[in-house]
Amino acid sequence: MLLLQCPYCGVNAEETELAAGGEAHLKRATVGDSDEAFEGYLFMRENKKGVHLERWRHAYGCGKWFLAARDTATLEVFGTYPAQTTEPPADVTENIRAKYPDWSWKETA
Amino acid sequence: MRRYSVFAVAREGLRYHTGWERAWRSPQPKKKYDVIIVGAGGHGLATAYYLGKNYGITNVAIIEKGWLGGGNTGRNTTIIRSNYLQDPSAAIYDKALKLYENLSQDLNYNVMFSPRGLIMLAQTHHEVRGYQRTVMANQLQGVATEWVTPEQLKKLVPIINIHGPRYPVMGGLYQKRGGTARHDAVAWGYARACSDMGMDVIQQCEVKGVRTEGGKVVGVSTTKGDIDCDKLGMVVAGHTSVLAEMAGFRLPIESVALQALVSEPIKPCMDVVVMANTVHGYMSQSDKGEMVIGGGTDSFNNYTQRGSFHHIEETVRALVETFPMVSRLKMLRQWGGIVDMTGDRSPILSKTPVEGIFVNCGWGTGGFKAIPGSGWAMAELMAKGHSPLTQEFDMFRFREGKFIDESVAAGVAH
Ligand SMILES: Cc1cc2nc3c(=O)[nH]c(=O)nc-3n(C[C@H](O)[C@H](O)[C@H](O)COP(=O)(O)OP(=O)(O)OC[C@H]3O[C@@H](n4cnc5c(N)ncnc54)[C@H](O)[C@@H]3O)c2cc1C
Ligand SMILES: [Zn+2]
Numbered sequence: 001m002l003l004l005q006c007p008y009c010g011v012n013a014e015e016t017e018l019a020a021g022g023e024a025h026l027k028r029a030t031v032g033d034s035d036e037a038f039e040g041y042l043f044m045r046e047n048k049k050g051v052h053l054e055r056w057r058h059a060y061g062c063g064k065w066f067l068a069a070r071d072t073a074t075l076e077v078f079g080t081y082p083a084q085t086t087e088p089p090a091d092v093t094e095n096i097r098a099k100y101p102d103w104s105w106k107e108t109a
Numbered sequence: 110m111r112r113y114s115v116f117a118v119a120r121e122g123l124r125y126h127t128g129w130e131r132a133w134r135s136p137q138p139k140k141k142y143d144v145i146i147v148g149a150g151g152h153g154l155a156t157a158y159y160l161g162k163n164y165g166i167t168n169v170a171i172i173e174k175g176w177l178g179g180g181n182t183g184r185n186t187t188i189i190r191s192n193y194l195q196d197p198s199a200a201i202y203d204k205a206l207k208l209y210e211n212l213s214q215d216l217n218y219n220v221m222f223s224p225r226g227l228i229m230l231a232q233t234h235h236e237v238r239g240y241q242r243t244v245m246a247n248q249l250q251g252v253a254t255e256w257v258t259p260e261q262l263k264k265l266v267p268i269i270n271i272h273g274p275r276y277p278v279m280g281g282l283y284q285k286r287g288g289t290a291r292h293d294a295v296a297w298g299y300a301r302a303c304s305d306m307g308m309d310v311i312q313q314c315e316v317k318g319v320r321t322e323g324g325k326v327v328g329v330s331t332t333k334g335d336i337d338c339d340k341l342g343m344v345v346a347g348h349t350s351v352l353a354e355m356a357g358f359r360l361p362i363e364s365v366a367l368q369a370l371v372s373e374p375i376k377p378c379m380d381v382v383v384m385a386n387t388v389h390g391y392m393s394q395s396d397k398g399e400m401v402i403g404g405g406t407d408s409f410n411n412y413t414q415r416g417s418f419h420h421i422e423e424t425v426r427a428l429v430e431t432f433p434m435v436s437r438l439k440m441l442r443q444w445g446g447i448v449d450m451t452g453d454r455s456p457i458l459s460k461t462p463v464e465g466i467f468v469n470c471g472w473g474t475g476g477f478k479a480i481p482g483s484g485w486a487m488a489e490l491m492a493k494g495h496s497p498l499t500q501e502f503d504m505f506r507f508r509e510g511k512f513i514d515e516s517v518a519a520g521v522a523h
């Protein structure tokens with residue numbers, strides 16, 4: 001059973017209180033972009049066995065979207081953070097690097 | 110290979126069963142093969158089998174990190190049907206069903222195919238319209254399915270409650286030729302036949318890297334050393350993205366956990382497979398008498414082969430309303446598998462950006478039923494470079510917007 005702390009209301013929410021929203025930090029493809037860019041935006045989700053940055057909604061709580069860093073191989077949670085950001089914050093990145101020293105996010109790789 | 114037959118049983122019965130051979134060899138890998146298949150699940154083994162049987166390509170290794178059939182193939186609830194909506198799906202799933210009908214004879218291995226019939230319940234007006242449309246589509250495709258009324262349904266499935274308070278049963282989509290088979294036997298039967306053709310099934314050997322030269326595959330690195338090949342087939346279901354990354358390309362796949370459970374064995378009470386997509390649960394009875402139950406996938410990416418508990422509760426809750434007698438049953442076992450989901454809920458059988466690498470994946474929650482057809486088609490693709498059965502299942506269809514939308518037919522995980 002997955003527990004994630006909502007960064008807005010502070011509740012340690014159990015999975016049934018949350019709705020999963022897929023990969024985080026997606027950049028919308030737009031007019032003039034290539035077919036490949038659209039394909040990437042619409043379908044090519046990150047699917048790492050390891051670190052995954054993802055969106056969640058505190059659906060049966062405060063109702064807000066937030067982001068989480070989680071290990072898909074172990075279900076370990078590295079941290080949650082508000083959705084109003086374009087990259088994972090330093091404390092979350094640090095938690096990830098403690099386990100995966102070589103980890104780099106696709107946007108910074 | 111010594112064939113299995115009634116005479117073999119009699120012969121062995123008279124000599125204390127000392128003469129049975131091992132069903133397949135466990136060889137060490139050679140330096141090089143014409144074809145390497147990664148993943149000894151049903152789809153990988155069937156691909157190898159039809160490469161040998163249909164195209165005479167037998168210098169083949171099937172490499173498996175665990176034990177053969179230990180992935181989703183050995184974890185699934187064995188529902189077999191071909192009542193999909195789109196033509197390309199009907200073609201490959203019905204090919205599979207036809208092959209299943211003679212698979213035991215073909216492999217000389219009893220896969221316990223049981224065409225007991227399958228019903229998908231319609232429990233909303235939306236579903237009624239959806240399934241009536243599917244029946245018509247199936248007629249055009251030459252796949253025999255029919256619409257049954259609640260009363261006919263009650264005769265076929267006496268234990269069902271058609272007057273549920275929230276979701277009464279309003280009819281159903283019935284495929285008489287659908288049913289189940291023994292999952293392990295499918296993997297074992299293909300493995301035995303592959304081994305008999307001289308192919309090497311190499312278990313306990315994990316592929317760790319894919320070696321390429323000038324955009325062309327030359328081999329794989331494994332826990333048993335480097336092995337070379339001319340062609341490589343990736344058939345690893347939930348681990349497809351991991352393998353693709355080794356070869357340097359991406360696929361539109363997400364991996365999630367899907368669970369199933371079985372009850373204590375009881376006397377025969379239901380001789381069809383029943384799926385309830387709205388309430389999200391399905392059930393059949395195994396030959397041992399256990400009620401085999403499945404439901405929905407988890408909603409987040411996961412590789413742990415362990416699903417969330419609340420899904421079990423939801424599934425069982427749905428089935429208790431549909432089959433009230435289930436409420437008195439004890440559940441014996443629960444398990445999970447990692448399924449490979451695509452955006453249009455259809456599989457990918459395709460060439461890849463790397464020359465010589467082919468991929469067969471994306472069967473998601475419903476690929477057991479497709480094993481023989483998928484292997485047949487994938488073998489053709491790998492041997493000839495194209496196959497009428499696979500061309501629409503190309504990995505590049507997402508870029509083109511040419512989806513094979515089966516989100517309705519695949520409504521409940523099965
Ligand atoms: C709970 C559950 C219920 C299901 N119910 C149904 C159903 O009723 N009907 C139906 O049609 N389908 C069902 N399915 C789906 C079906 O099980 C799958 O679509 C099908 O079995 C996939 O077969 P496969 O051969 O592609 O994959 P798998 O059987 O998973 O085989 C892939 C193999 O690749 C191996 N592998 C992975 N990575 C590596 C590596 N790096 N090196 C070497 N080997 C590797 C794995 O160990 C595995 O054995 C269900 C699935 C689940 C989980
Ligand atoms: Zn909250």
